[in-house]
Amino acid sequence: MEVETLDFVPKEWTHGKTYETIFLYTGFGRVNTHDNLLQTILPTTTKNRMYIKERPLVPGLLSRVYHSEMVRMTIYSEHPRVWSEEVNPGQVFFFRECGKLTQPKT
Structure with missing residues (x-):
């Protein structure tokens, strides 16, 4: 997914479900131990966005x-x-999904 970093959470999303997890950082991504997911983070050419x-x-x-x-x-x-x-x-980082990840043509 394409993700945008935000300075704050907009008003329509002020309440949420909170949980604690541990991120394990590896040479090729990070693991969210709560959700048992391997996450690979890739840069984009657009400021404040990543995949x-x-x-x-x-x-x-x-x-x-x-x-x-x-x-x-x-x-x-x-x-x-x-x-x-x-x-x-x-020290809080805010994120919003703004698109789907598509593989670049090689």
């Missing part, structure tokens, strides 16, 4: 983790996906 590709984590896939981080996730909307990731008190 996030998610797939189920295959058991035995990871051999090394170089960093772990406790994160408080708040899901404000499922369609389009709008969420925040609080990594430290007062």
Whole structure:
């Protein structure tokens, strides 16, 4: 999915469902241990946008983790996906889905 970073959550999405998870950072992405998803983050040419590709984590896939981080996730909307990731008190990142991931032609 194509994701846009936001400075804040718009008014229509002020209430959400919050849970805690651990992100395990690997050489090729990160693992959300709550949802058991491997997330690969790719840059785009547009400022404040990125691609996030998610797939189920295959058991035995990871051999090394170089960093772990406790994160408080708040899901404000499922369609389009709008969420925040609080990594430290007062350090919150907001995201909004703005498109689907399509493979570039090679």
